[in-house]
Amino acid sequence: MDLSLHARIRAGDPEAFREIFKDHAQTVYRHAVRTTGDWAASQDVVSLTFLEAWRIRENLRDEGDTPRPWLMGIATNVLRNTARAGRRHERALARSPVKEAVPDFADELIGRITDGEQLAAAHAVLAQLRRSEQEVFTLCVWSGLSYAEAAQALGVPVGTVRSRLARARSRLRKLAEQEMKKRRADQRRTEPVRDSGQVRGGRTEAARLNKEQNR
Incomplete structure (x- = not known):
């Protein structure tokens, strides 16, 4: 008899698990x-989700037809637990003596700077x-x-998801509007101010040089 993917997963079929992974x-x-x-933490979330x-x-x-909502529900629970563990870790670090800072691996991360900044901004708002x-x-x-898949993943009614x-x-x-206004204001504050005296100074200097050459 041909078993469905769901039945094969329940039966502990390794091939079925490789397929959904x-x-x-x-x-x-x-x-x-x-x-x-966080890219590194997200790799741990994937491992914990499938375990x-x-x-x-x-x-x-x-x-x-797909176990995706079930998997995403597990991932959501893993993320909740990870966030709680992270907060406990931060509190523990705050109670620990300050140690020498470890240098950042800039060469390894340089290709991710732009995407990382965009992700950080979105994450800060979210x-x-x-x-x-x-x-x-x-x-x-x-x-x-x-909506139905999210409801299944979270264990709530579809109306609640909506x-x-x-x-x-x-x-x-x-x-997002507040964040954009803040970023524009910060950008204006950091823009260099043009010195109008440079033009006048440049003309004065040029006139002085001409006089010296004509002597």
């Missing part, structure tokens, strides 16, 4: 990068939303899940 690992990774703003998927594989239900709004926005807008996404988009528009 190949098809969905990049989706989980991109979602993690956009949520955390947890293997551990709870018997919980996968026969809903839809971080101002409630966690529930962040999760819906990243799943539906950045990772491309449908209302959270509407609030997230409304708040993000306002926050």
Whole structure:
């Protein structure tokens, strides 16, 4: 009998797991990068997501044609736990004595500067939303899940996904406008001021040189 992919996953078929990893690992990774703003941490999120998927594989239900919503729900839980662990780590570091700073590996990161800056700006704005709004926005807008898939991933009704996404988009528009105004103001403050005296000084200097040459 031909078993469905979901049934094969529940049965612990290694080939089925390799198949879903190949098809969905990049989706989980991109979602993690956009949520955390951290490439290295996102690789850990991918590993933890698929390890947890293997551990709870018997919980996968026969809903839809793809296990993507199930995987993204696991990834969302992993991201929640990672964020909590990160906050605990930061508090522990704050209590520790200050150590000598480790130099940055600029050569390794130079190719990522532009993308990193853009991602950091987007992440800074997104971080101002409630966690529930962040999760819906990243799943539906950045990772491309449908309302039904996001609802399945988060374990909430479809109507809740719709209302959270509407609030997230409304708040993000306002926050993005504020961020753009702030960036423009910062840019104006850092622009060099032209010295009008340079032109007059240049003409005076030229006149003086002409007089000396005509002597």
